[in-house]
Amino acid sequence: MSPDEIAAARRRLCDAGAALRRRPASRTLDALVRVVDGWCDPASPWRARLERELPAATGFTAPVVAEGLARGLEPWSGAALRDVARSELEAVVRPGTPTLVAGFDLTSVLLAGAIPTPTLLALLLPLVIHSPVLARTSARDPLTARLVADSIHEMDSQLGDCVEVVSFPSDDLACSNELLRADCVVASGSDETIAAIRGRLRPSQRLVAYGHRCSLAVLGPGATRDTSLADVADRLALDTALWDQLGCLSPVAVYVVDPEAGSAERVAGALAGALGALEKDLPRGEIETAAAAAIARERAEAEMRGAAVHRSEGTQWSVVLEADAGWRPAPLHRFLHVHPVADTGALFEAIAPLAPHLAAVALEGFGDDDALAQTLAIFGASRVCRAGRMQAPPLGWHHDGQPLLLPLARIGDLET
């Protein structure tokens, strides 16, 4: 794709956006609600096509794609999108003062990763506030954004004219310059990527950034003993296996807060068993040599420091029982570190360096006391949920702790 083609797309989108803004917002929202409902329907031809084609495009196995979409879209609905629009847009209105909430003339979206549900939402949200969307596909998923754009067009052609999807190599500076000329830029990626993008924008441009995040699980005594352990391990293994642990909601470490001797060993063993069993129904996709090498090295380093390593014969899954709570790098692709911690004080000390990067925490085994959940949320987690639900965030989840629509909007109070 050439810079000229992207510039032309930008111009088309701005024109289409001007036309879109002349129609009632409710009509647009109704159409987008129908789009979401369509994707949530397992019989939807768009979803069926995504299920069929995503494995070849991304390297995920077909069962992982099917299960990931089923679980990821299960809590979503058009009504949920309507709720987000209503709650966020109403929240900024003050009694007696008319407030204008509008999208930018153009929103450019730089997609990242290979998980389809964030891509779906990223394309829909700017449209809710009548901003046309110019999206660049991620290197790992060239498919989803195009299917979503086509599905919008099928539902409402005028709305469909407000979405264009482009692809170009990440080092194509001329193309990315054209993409970044939008008034609002939404970017997902590593902290380095976000910083680089920020450095290329004018101060007047809006950047909505979703940076480096990771997730973990915290298990208390109620989850590490007796019969509950197998159930919790099965659910955490599912959280890990879905999307092959490549999402920001995938757990990379499990903290066992249980003073009973052998609890972390039990958890590691149970997780290993569960991941091994899941490999039959939800096999991991093929990975590049470099990724396999990272796993092999991480296993070897763990063995060198005396950690117990539970592993598949190949690199399909790994569970490392650490001796302490110190955070370890995660090579992903179904690789878990299990850490013993003496108490919640030690837990927060151990994960303190993670706080700015925390996404979800799966919490199990602490009874009905939600004080720990609240503390984790204050600490930085933008989701505290049950094991087994990590890959199924509600549509309205405050991704990275932000509202979904308001960061994309221009807001003006009209005082008389």
Added chain:
Amino acid sequence: MTVSRSAIEAELLEWMGSRDWRTDDPRFERIALDLFAFQFEACAPYGRYCTSLGASPATVRSWREIPAVPTGAFKELPLRCFPEQDVRVVFRTSGTSTERRGELSLDDPAIYEASLLPTLRRFLFPKLEPDQRTTIRVLAPSPGEAPDSSLSYMFGHALDTLGDAHSGYDSIGGVLQTKTLRDALELACSQGRPVALCGTAFSFVHCIDELARTGDAFDLPEGSRVMETGGFKGRSREISRDELYGWIGEQLGVATDSIVNQYGMTELGSQFYDSVLNEPGRPRRKLGPPWARVRIVDPETGRDAGPGEAGMIAIHDLANTGSVAAILTADLGRTVADGFEVLGRAPGAEARGCSIAADAMLGEAG
């Protein structure tokens, strides 16, 4: 009965000094197994590791079965076969102040020096007579300035033993000394005296940038050569090796077939070099001394990768007598004829997906 380290080193010193570069499978195998037996006993963390893998001197029958230690372990464990009080030299891997750095400790640098010099001679100065010296300019800190840099140590030893009166360092305090370098190159050009320019890949980028900025360009005398090593990790700029070699040709007048990439690392006692000067006209590949061997390991199986297939580079370096001989590097490579090619650094665990680097996090937390 375990062969003593001193007996192993005596044989190695004899081998390294013999200039016999023929492949000697039985000799390598025997010394590798003797050294494994010694290191299994003398290096407690390594012995534990091998035991956890079910490998011991009683079970291992070939050097290929000897467990390789990932380089990352040098950041966490004291991998040495002698008491701490005997440490004379410590080399540390590069890194920021917040990162844990890998360490290689030496109690006696004799084997280290005995290994590096003939290898350097063979692959960088193949036509240099035994009593001959040559001009070596180094774009890296001197050993005095960077006592924990194995690269500076190597350059220091090379200058001491092979360098002539015009040799020296053109980097002080991390800053390229443009004037001394320019003067040295101008003098060499005026005298028609070949120069060997040595440094990290990134130091050559600096050098070329500086020459381009001042409008200087050299056509170094015939027989001049460049040795570059290392990558661009953590640097503000990354360029391809082809691009770098093109610039070196334009600004220094050294042709690509006289540019040698050295592949070495802090954790190793031996180094590998591009074959271009030693075997001109044959495909460029990495070759090393006969007392160091390379395996390309399939990360899925742990077995040797097929010919030409990508895998992890594992090095069995008999010069590592005081630490661990079998090293699993962080690099990917593939076999090329009787040598190998480095395909690049496998991404560290910390660089992948949504995970984050422990070291970076610790830095932020601090």
